[in-house]
Amino acid sequence: MERSDRSAYHATSRSPLLFAKTLAVLGVIGFSFAYLNVNILDIILSFPDFVTFFAANFIPASFTNIGTYLPLLVDTILFAVIGTYCSAFLAFFFGLLMSEQTNPFHWLRLVVRAFISFLRNIPILVWASLLVYIFGIGNMVGLFALVIATLGFLARSYADSIDEIGSTKLEALRASGASYLQILFHGLIPEFIPSWINWTLFSFEINIRASSILGMVGAGGIGIMIQTNIRLFKYHEAFSLIILLVLMVLITEFLVNQLRKYLM
Structure with a gap:
């Protein structure tokens, strides 16, 4: 009571x-x-x-020029592929430098974290707009913008995942006199692989959408054609591209989820 x-x-x-x-x-x-x-x-x-x-x-959508748009759709997908996995490769090394588990130098961790924070906190469209003035309109802008923005996100995510791996799991290797590379390859990486798969595939899904948006600021891909058709009041053709983009995103999400289940 x-x-x-x-x-x-x-x-x-x-x-x-x-x-x-x-x-x-x-x-x-x-x-x-x-x-x-x-x-x-x-x-x-x-x-x-x-x-x-x-x-x-906008209705009905016009698919009369669909043949000329498909290469741009492929460009958008390849932007995401190259941008994600180039940044994933670089982000792993930055993650090692940012983690207390793998970098004992406090000052170096602070410097690297400040640099990655700078990359991460500038929106991807700002990077693309700045790079247009350097490289001009084209695929190079979209690729560089994706790599820079994704690098900032993945490096932080990787570092947090590495920090979550308990130091006790690596302590036995250290106590046995294992070298840094032995600790890295036999202790850290096997524990880190699931997080690497999840974060990298998640970034790939985001970059599929980001690639189309980048095209609207002149970074190539299907986005630039959507923007051009809207400016020219060709709404029916723009709607067909939007449909293609939605289908591409949905198919990508399905395939990525299946790949994640297979790899995990």
Whole structure:
């Protein structure tokens, strides 16, 4: 009886605190809408106009030039492949330098982490816009932007995964006098491989979408053709490219999930 009374007391005492937290969250959301001058009612009321415009201008999709667009779709996929796995290769070494398990030099870890943080916190579209001024419009821009952005993300993810591998798993190798490379190949890498697979495949899925967006700022691939058709008011052809892009993303996600299950 006393235990049930105590539980009821704690539940009652937590209720005002929970209410206050909920009210605070709702207040922040409401302030954000008001500050940005976003009216949900206007959005809801304008939705029928959007549907009417889309149906009149985008439907049906035009696949008359589909043959000329398929190479651009292949470019987009290859951007993601090269960008992901080049950055995954480099990110592993940066991850070793950022981890306490593999790098005993505190000052070096700080320097590398600051550099990776710099790469990671600049949006990929900013990298692409900057690289356009260096390389001009083309595939090189998309590839470099993907590698830079993905390197920052993967290096941080790899380093965190390496840190999660308990030092006790490597202590036996150290106590037996194993060299750094022996500890790396026989102790760390076998434990790290599952995390490497998960993070790398996850980045590949993200880069498939990012590759199409990069094209809209002149970085090549199918995105640049979508942007061009929209600017020229060729909405039917733009819609066909959007359909191809959605199908590509869905197929990629399915194949990546199957590959993940197979590898794991």
